[in-house]
Amino acid sequence: MSLFDLxxxxxxxxxxxxxxxxxxxxxxxxxxxxxxxxSRKLDACEKVVxxxxxxxxxxxxxxxxxxxxxxxxxxxxxTRSAWGPIDILVCNAATNPYYGPTTGMSDEVFDKVMRNxxxxxxxxxxxxxxDMKAKKDGAIVIVSSIGGLHGSAVIGAxxxxxAADMQLARNLAVEWGPDNIRxxxxxxxxxxxxxxxxxxxDPVLSAKYNNETPLRRMGEPDDIGGVAVFLASPAGRxxxxxxxxxxxxxxxx
Ligand SMILES: NC(=O)c1ccc[n+]([C@@H]2O[C@H](COP(=O)([O-])OP(=O)(O)OC[C@H]3O[C@@H](n4cnc5c(N)ncnc54)[C@H](OP(=O)(O)O)[C@@H]3O)[C@@H](O)[C@H]2O)c1
Numbered sequence: 496m497s498l499f500d501l502x503x504x505x506x507x508x509x510x511x512x513x514x515x516x517x518x519x520x521x522x523x524x525x526x527x528x529x530x531x532x533x534s535r536k537l538d539a540c541e542k543v544v545x546x547x548x549x550x551x552x553x554x555x556x557x558x559x560x561x562x563x564x565x566x567x568x569x570x571x572x573x574t575r576s577a578w579g580p581i582d583i584l585v586c587n588a589a590t591n592p593y594y595g596p597t598t599g600m601s602d603e604v605f606d607k608v609m610r611n612x613x614x615x616x617x618x619x620x621x622x623x624x625x626d627m628k629a630k631k632d633g634a635i636v637i638v639s640s641i642g643g644l645h646g647s648a649v650i651g652a653x654x655x656x657x658a659a660d661m662q663l664a665r666n667l668a669v670e671w672g673p674d675n676i677r678x679x680x681x682x683x684x685x686x687x688x689x690x691x692x693x694x695x696x697d698p699v700l701s702a703k704y705n706n707e708t709p710l711r712r713m714g715e716p717d718d719i720g721g722v723a724v725f726l727a728s729p730a731g732r733x734x735x736x737x738x739x740x741x742x743x744x745x746x747x748x
Contacts, residue, residue, distance in 0.1 A: 498728060498729050498730035499526055499724055499725070499728045499729075499730050500526060500527055500728065500729070501523060501526040501527045501528040501583070501724070501727060501728055502526075502527035502528075503527065503528075503529060504523075504527070504528045504529070504582040504583055504727075505528070505529050505531075505574065505578045505579060505580065505581050505582050505583070506520075506523045506528040506529065506530045506531065506581075506582065506583035506584070506585065506727070507530075507531045507533060507570065507571070507574055507581060507583070507584050507585065507619075507623070508520045508523065508530060508531065508532065508533065508585040508587055509533050509534070509559070509561060509570075509585065509586055509587050509588040509619070510533070510534055510561075510587040510588025510589070510638075511530075511532045511533060511534060511540070511543060511585075511587065512532065512533075512534035512536060512539035512540045512542070512543055513534075513539065513543075513688065513689060514686070514688030514689060514690060514716055515587060515638060515683065515686055515688060515716050515719045515720075516534070516585070516587040516588065516638075517532075517543050517716060518715075518716035518717045518719060518720035519585050519587060519636075519638075519719065519720045519723040520532050520543060520547065520554065521543075521546070521547060521550070521552075521720060522717075522720030522721055522723060522724045523583065523585075523720075523723065523724060523727065524547045524550070524552030524553065524554055525550070525552060526724050526727075526728060528553075528582075528583060528727075529553040529554070529555075529578050530547060530552065530553065530554045530555075531554070531555055531556075531557055531570070531574050531578075532544050532547070532554055532555070532556045532557075533556070533557050533558065533559050533570055533588075534558065534559075534588065535558060535559070535560045536558065537556055537557075537558040540556035540557070540558060541556045543556070544556045555577065555578075557569075557570050557573050557574065561588045561589075561590075561611050561615040562607075562610065562611055562615070564615075564618050567615065567618055567619055567622065568618075568622060571619070571622040571623060575626070580626035580627075580629065580630060581623040581626045581627070581633075582626075582627070582630070582632065582633060582634070583633070583634050583635075583636075583727045584619060584620065584623045584633075584634075584635045584636070585635075585636045585637075585638070585723055585727075586615075586616040586619055586620070586635070586636070586637045586638065586660075587638040588611075588615075589611060589612045589638070589653075589656070589657075590607060590608055590611040590612060591608070591650060591653040591690070592604055592607060592608065593608070593650075593652060593653075594649050594650060595649060596648060596649070596651075597651045597652070600651070600652060604652065605652045608652040608653055608655075608656050609652070609655070609656055609659070611656075612653070612656035612657065612659075612660065613656050613659045613660060613663060616637055616660060616663060617663060620635055620663075620667055620678070623635070624671065624676070627671070627674065627676045628671070628674045628676065631674055631675045632675050632676070633671075633674075633675070633676040633677070634676070634677050634678075634679075634726060634727040634728075634731070635664075635667070635676065635677070635678040635679070636678075636679055636680070636681060636723050636726045636727060637660045637663065637664055637678070637679070637680045637681075638680070638681050638683070638719075639657045639658075639660040639661055639664075639680040639681065639682045639738060640653075640654070640657040640682055640683060641682045641683065641684050641740060641742050641745060641746055642654040642657045643656075643657030643658035643659075643660065643661050643682060643738075644658070644661075644682060644738075644740070644746060645746070657682070660680055661680050661682070661738045663678075664678045664679055664680045664736055664737070664738065665736045668735040668736030669736065672735060672736075677726070677731065677732070677734065677735040678735060678736065679726045679731070679734060679735060679736065679737045679738070679739065680737070680738040680739070681719060681722050681723060681726070681738070681739050681741060682738050682739065682740045682741070682742070683714060683718075683719050683741050683742060684708070684713075684714055684740075684741065684742025684743055684745045684746070685704055685713045685714060685742075685745075686713065686714040686715065686716060686718065686719060687713050687714065687715055687716070688716060695713055701713065707745070707748060708742075708743040708744060708745050708748070709743060709744030709745070709747070709748055710743035710744055711743075712743060713743070714741065714742070714743060718741060718743075719741055722739055722741050725739075726739065
């Protein structure tokens with residue numbers, strides 16, 4: 496058996512209609528998992544499901560906003576009734592509604608960032624926990640960011656939330672380790688998606704970024720999908736509570 500085999504594992508990936516989540520959904524399906532593609536827009540998720548099926552994988556689409564606990568509960572419940580207990584959860588969707596100094600940030604913005612990027616991940620993890628505990632097996636991957644590892648004058652709240660995700664993974668890894676449930680984060684560097692369009696579409700900023708990155712390029716969504724497969728699969732079975740940085744070497748330069 497391949498160390499990366501996920502045959503018939505049931506996986507939920509939030510924010511998988513595009514970008515990093517879409518790549519993770521594709522890669523998990525290629526490894527054999529049955530993947531629930533989720534975002535706020537069902538039609539966009541259905542397209543990814545069609546791509547996965549066309550490539551020979553198994554997938555279905557369920558719409559849910561990470562802002563709504565009820566919708567996330569419905570996402571978990573519908574997955575369970577269609578395919579049974581959940582083996583893999585990837586908390587990928589996140590929000591970054593504010594760009595500017597902390598002094599100009601409203602309480603509402605801070606609350607929204609923390610709710611969408613940290614509390615919603617906590618909800619999802621606790622919703623799938625009973626399935627994983629019963630099986631004494633499970634893997635949770637939270638998509639954090641290298642923003643959680645350094646300071647920022649303009650995306651401060653987002654970075655607080657991404658650092659909190661790393662701590663959430665450590666806490667749950669300690670709490671649920673005895674149930675053989677592993678919780679890890681991925682901290683991507685700059686990846687060419689809609690989320691980071693303002694940066695990667697600016698020729699001056701992108702040239703500077705490429706020049707400063709040891710691998711001399713920005714990331715592509717597929718640079719992250721494989722990391723998620725590693726963390727979700729038997730290859731990563733002794734890895735828990737960690738943050739795997741995938742940033743072309745930006746943080747160690
Ligand atoms: N791109 C980067 O440079 C970078 C770097 C470090 C970390 N990250 C992290 O990587 C993750 C994915 O980012 P990305 O770059 O792939 O973004 P993206 O291309 O903009 O995709 C975001 C995905 O999340 C969904 N989404 C957005 N808001 C949502 C909500 N409220 N509820 C449910 N789904 C929602 C979107 O679909 P709908 O609009 O249909 O809901 C879409 O599927 C995020 O956690 C981000 O913080 C990104």
